[in-house]
Amino acid sequence: MLCFCFPTDLWNDSYLQETQGGRYQNHEVSNVSDIYNAQLSPCHVEILEHYLIKAFLVIPIFVGRKLWGLLGIYKHSKTRVWEESEVEFSKQVAAYLGAALQQAEGLEQTQTQARQLPAIEEQQQTLAIVISKIRQSLDLSTIFTTTTQEVRRLLHADRVIIFRFKSDRQQGQIISEDIRIDYLSILGTPIPKHPLAKEIKANPTKEDYTVDDVDNAELEADYLKMLSDF
Numbered sequence: 001m002l003c004f005c006f007p008t009d010l011w012n013d014s015y016l017q018e019t020q021g022g023r024y025q026n027h028e029v030s031n032v033s034d035i036y037n038a039q040l041s042p043c044h045v046e047i048l049e050h051y052l053i054k055a056f057l058v059i060p061i062f063v064g065r066k067l068w069g070l071l072g073i074y075k076h077s078k079t080r081v082w083e084e085s086e087v088e089f090s091k092q093v094a095a096y097l098g099a100a101l102q103q104a105e106g107l108e109q110t111q112t113q114a115r116q117l118p119a120i121e122e123q124q125q126t127l128a129i130v131i132s133k134i135r136q137s138l139d140l141s142t143i144f145t146t147t148t149q150e151v152r153r154l155l156h157a158d159r160v161i162i163f164r165f166k167s168d169r170q171q172g173q174i175i176s177e178d179i180r181i182d183y184l185s186i187l188g189t190p191i192p193k194h195p196l197a198k199e200i201k202a203n204p205t206k207e208d209y210t211v212d213d214v215d216n217a218e219l220e221a222d223y224l225k226m227l228s229d230f
């Protein structure tokens with residue numbers, strides 16, 4: 001006998017993929033004593049034959065109300081009639097697994113939040129500093145300088161800029177910058193056509209645009225060259 005637990009998204013089963021868990025979403029159990037007498041699809045039988053499986057019992061594992069995966073119990077040597085007590089036992093095991101997973105996920109979330117607290121606290125302190133300095137000054141240059149300096153320090157970035165669009169929302173200029181000393185400044189650089197102008201115009205309510213790696217982001221050639229020049 002062989003027993004497996006696995007997440008549903010790792011099980012290469014087209015039925016599960018197309019139905020997002022199929023009957024298992026309804027807490028149903030697959031109880032098959034003989035794969036040749038279970039009205040399984042030829043494809044399914046072929047997969048089971050490949051792994052030399054003669055009989056199986058599959059129980060869904062739920063974490064809360066979410067189908068997390070399956071507990072699979074297989075018989076290779078011969079067919080097998082699964083007793084009702086065995087089915088109930090397996091369902092209880094799956095239920096305990098689900099409860100344990102839920103506790104583990106809750107603990108991991110708590111630990112992650114705890115690790116993030118210092119960074120979040122520092123971000124809030126920085127935000128308070130920026131807001132305080134903005135309130136103390138009506139000079140836009142001072143406000144922009146404070147903002148770029150504090151953001152770069154907090155996020156450990158190499159450069160932070162503020163770009164201002166012209167009225168056409170296509171062109172503009174870099175009006176403020178804070179930069180590491182070993183990089184060239186681009187303060188005052190005019191941008192004839194901002195690369196994000198098209199995206200911003202198409203989706204003006206989008207709050208941010210992020211790129212993790214400019215070389216693998218399928219950016220336009222002109223945009224990529226500009227970033228390379230910078």
